[in-house]
Amino acid sequence: MSNNISVEDVPLNRFHRLLTVRSGGGSFVDGYVLSIIGIAMTKVSPALGLSPFWEGLIAASALIGIFFGGFLGGALTDRLGRRMIYFVGPTLFIVCSVAQFWVQSGEVLFALRFLNGVAVGIEYPVATAFLVEFMPKKSRGPCLATLTILWFAGAATAYLVGDAILNFGGTDAWRYTLASTAVIGALLFLVRLGTPESPRWLISKGRHKEAEAIIRRVYGSGFSLKNLPEQAESKNLSFASLLHSGYGKRMAFVTIFWMCSVTPVFAVYAFAPKVLEALHLSGDWASYGSIAITLLFVVGCIIATRLVNTLGRRKLLLHSFLWSGLALLLLGALRDGPSMIILLMFGAYALFIGGAQVLQLVYPNEIFPTEIRAGAVGVGTSMSRIGAAVGTYLVPISLQSIGIGSTMYIAAGITFIGLIVSWFLAPETAARDLNDAASLNEETEPRVSSGGLNKHRNQY
Structure with a gap:
């Protein structure tokens, strides 16, 4: 039995939900990897005899790795396929995190966390490409935003x-903390x-x-290639072409x-207590304020x-930048x-910037x-980490040299x-078929039928 329903119009099913978990794990690990070093560093530094230089370098190592991993992951995902690269990140997480348990020097720890960062960078293009290429169009934006x-x-x-590990793990608790990834x-x-x-x-x-x-396996025996909006075969064009x-x-x-x-967010999120202190909030105000801003x-x-x-998408992005900038x-x-x-103003910024944050992957x-597609996500991921x-790096210097007022004006700018x-x-791009949204046609109204896509095939 066949039908004329596009795979982009089917209801969300069990496969889609499982795929969201599978792909969302990469973002979860990103947050975990970038945060766990800050928790462990108070114990790592004296145990390995780290200088301030190596403390800063190790803290930034994952971000540096993400920069290279984004480019690498995007290129490999487009060239070798989504499924093969899907397992590269988890494999690197396992190997590099276990190896951190036996680390004996700052140099080795930097290298291992750099590779963990590379794994995170690879995750973004492959996980999001997988998600968007299977997801119904009504669920595409919300699932990516998740x-x-x-x-x-x-x-x-x-x-x-x-x-918890540092409190109950004994002398080598920091090793277990780093290996927990x-x-x-x-x-x-x-x-x-x-x-x-x-x-x-x-x-x-x-x-x-x-x-x-695969279409029959995922959507049912009644589906075939006819239910997938048409797209052109690749002519082996390079990313630059x-x-x-x-x-x-x-x-x-x-x-x-x-x-x-991402640049003001990382700066504000990483130095919320210091920024609040510069704004003359201290004690309970600063402590509760940091928690509230995070929430x-x-x-x-x-x-x-x-x-x-x-x-x-467009209105959400414009409103997000406008009100958070104000x-x-x-x-x-x-x-x-x-x-x-x-x-109140800090909370307003944290609240309104959410629109721009979720659209980074959409x-x-x-x-x-x-x-x-994966190459573009990889480039965006890598370049965003430069801003981050x-x-x-500049927030503490800016607070000391030009003050909190000018720092906030720069962030607003x-x-x-x-x-x-x-x-x-x-x-x-809301409510548009994926191929339609990716075409170079600039019309703003979505087309429901995929049949009209044929005239745009030569564009991609």
Whole structure:
């Protein structure tokens, strides 16, 4: 029995939910890996006799690794397929995390955490490409947005697990803390067993029979290639060639908006107590404020996840940059104001920036075709980590040299750059078929039928 329903219009099923868990694990590990070192460092430093130089380098090692891993993961995922690269990250998590248990020097610890960062960088392009290429279009945005929430869940778990191990683990507790990532890596490896290859990637390589077999397996015997919106087979164009064919503007949009959204967030999140202290909040105000800001980051992402379809991608991004930028601007102007106003503005920033945060993984997966989708996510991931690293590094220096007011004005300026770029370049992709959203056609109204896609095939 056959039907005419597109696979992008089917209801969310058990496979989709399991795939969200399988892919979301990468974001969870990212939050865990980046947070666990901060918890363990108080014990690691004296145990290994680390100098301040090596402390800073080890703290930044995973971010450096993510930069290289994003490029590598994107290129390999587009060239070798989604399924093969799906297991590279978990394998590296297991091997490198177990090896950290026996580490004896700062240099070796840096190398192992660098490789863990590479694994995280690989995760983003492959996990999100897998998710977007199977997911129904109504669930595509919310499921991709959920990955951002899982990052915070991973960070929170790292704090809870790390604190528990350090309190009850004895002299070598820090070794168990660093090695704990291996447990998550092993679970991620196991839960991904049995994941089929993406039919879209197989079709782009001319492997139609394999693609049809997977479509029947996932969606039922009544489905076939006819139920998948048409796409062109890859002509072995390089990533650079496709960018020159018209996708360069979209790559610029993704890179700039991602950097502008993540740079102030990492800086604020990493140094919330120090920033609050500079704003004359101390004691309980600073302690409770840091907790509240963290919670509001999560709440903001949850709200944005609910709005990503109803409000639309473009409007959500513009509102997110506008209101979060205004909150930072007011923080600079009201730096000597009452404590409650300061916390209110900080909370507003954390809440409103959620829209830009969740769209970091939605946009690059929707506006690029199958043959360069993972590569585009990889580039966005890598470039965003430059902004994260620079922002994190410069905040203490900025607070000391130019003060809290100017620091907040700079953060607001970066956010408004994201707003301006998004105003001119952000497309609307909600409710559009994945191939339609990835085409270079600039129309804003979604097309329900996939039949009209044929005339755009030559564009990608």
